[in-house]
């Protein structure tokens with residue numbers, strides 16, 4: 001299970017963004033934000049989840065709702081399981097999230113905060129508004145921009161293992177998940193009823209190529225000093241590169 005790093009926008013993430021890393025991944029195909037089949041698939045996944053899972057946990061006759069700027073943003077990392085994390089989080093009744101990646105702080109910043117707010121779902125008092133755009137992690141201007149919006153925004157980075165965060169009530173648990181051996185990861189299921197568990201689509205759970213062990217070793221050696229710096233910053237040794 002991936003883990004999370006949680007920070008607030010007042011904690012600078014600049015050390016993570018070397019000048020050369022600026023926008024380095026923005027030209028890659030972005031399966032969560034491009035048009036076409038993947039997009040449709042995610043939109044339809046979104047609808048299914050909204051209809052089948054989330055809405056069943058909401059009280060329709062609740063107080064008046066309004067759109068708010070996000071208090072928590074999953075900013076990375078790409079391919080770190082950010083979609084799964086967001087979908088799992090939004091099962092919680094105190095979390096409302098926008099399905100599509102808004103890319104506000106990297107690509108759409110000139111559209112302004114009202115444009116951004118308008119992308120967000122309606123929320124009731126006490127609910128947390130969230131979004132995820134993993135390319136924020138590799139865009140140098142993003143931390144300062146989020147800080148300008150609100151220094152209290154929670155920034156979430158998927159690392160290697162899950163910890164408690166956001167101070168949520170314990171509502172979501174094992175009963176909401178089913179491990180799918182073919183996919184190799186857990187999928188959402190409704191705790192009540194016996195409908196089929198809902199897995200994210202074919203862009204998740206790709207078959208990985210075998211990588212030459214020499215190349216793997218080169219990558220480990222290359223990243224070792226960066227990992228060490230990161231362990232120092234976070235005060236936690238993640239042990240990356242030490243497994244065989």
Ligand SMILES: Nc1ncnc2c1ncn2[C@@H]1O[C@H](COP(=O)(O)OS(=O)(=O)O)[C@@H](OP(=O)(O)O)[C@H]1O
Nearest residue numbers: 032078079080081082083084185186200204205206
């Ligand atoms: N439970 C669950 N559901 C769905 N996907 C899961 C899950 N757990 C991990 N993963 C793996 O997360 C990888 C995709 O990460 P992201 O959603 O962050 O991708 S993206 O950057 O937004 O395109 C993707 O990895 P790859 O298949 O290697 O691409 C998924 O397999």
